[in-house]
Amino acid sequence: MELFGYPLASIYLFSFIAFGCITFIYILFGDMLHAVALDFLHPSLVLSFFTIATASGYLLEIMTRINSGFIAVFSSLLSLLLVTLLNVFVLMPIRTAEESLGYYDEDLKGRVGTVITTVPSDGFGEILIDGISGRIPKSAISMDNQPIPQGMKILIIDIQKGVVTVMPYEQAEQTYIH
Structure with a gap:
């Protein structure tokens, strides 16, 4: 045809x-x-x-x-x-x-992570957050301008422009629970 x-x-x-x-x-x-x-x-x-x-x-x-x-x-x-x-x-x-598999930065507030690069008192360090979709590395600054050593557990307080503000997890437990 x-x-x-x-x-x-x-x-x-x-x-x-x-x-x-x-x-x-x-x-x-x-x-x-x-x-x-x-x-x-x-x-x-x-x-x-x-x-x-x-x-x-x-x-x-x-x-x-x-x-x-x-x-x-x-x-x-x-x-x-x-x-x-x-x-x-x-x-x-x-x-x-x-x-x-995605996440929003705002969802990170209140999560617990681990310091992988020491957070100095006046600079940036790096943290690692374990999640369902994998591990999330983030740049971090200290909330109290106190250094946070490598390996310490931290609590994420705030996030602005991709940088998280953190404090040691033990200090957060004492501050907010007691």
């Missing part, structure tokens, strides 16, 4: 190549289009749908003698099924996993 004077297999092949190239470009530069994308009509799903549909259409056209109309419908349904599975089992879990 021909469409616009070209064999249908050629149209499927050129469409497959075009959608494959567009998909590759989207993979490289897709983050720039993230703000434009709609949640239910994600560009990666649309591009995957057309890539799979044209690839299966091409393969069925050259390998079988089935009616071209049936091939188009079958390729579309197959593509819809595979893209749905891709969305449900790959893309949706990835989207939810990204959100669960």
Whole structure:
């Protein structure tokens, strides 16, 4: 069968190549289009749908003698099924996993950490906070302008511009509990 004077297999092949190239470009530069994308009509799903549909259409056209109309419908349904599975089992879990591993600086207030680089009385040191998503290193200053030695447990009091204000954990227990 021909469409616009070209064999249908050629149209499927050129469409497959075009959608494959567009998909590759989207993979490289897709983050720039993230703000434009709609949640239910994600560009990666649309591009995957057309890539799979044209690839299966091409393969069925050259390998079988089935009616071209049936091939188009079958390729579309197959593509819809595979893209749905891709969305449900790959893309949706990835989207939810990204959100669960992040943290906000404000969430660090009140947490306990360990000094890994001594916090001097008038400068910056470094602390390490153990969390569910891993260890978080942060620059730290002393709340009382007293040095805090390496290895000591600390309590995070405040955070501003990515730098946490800390005090020794034992001192915090005595100050706030008694």
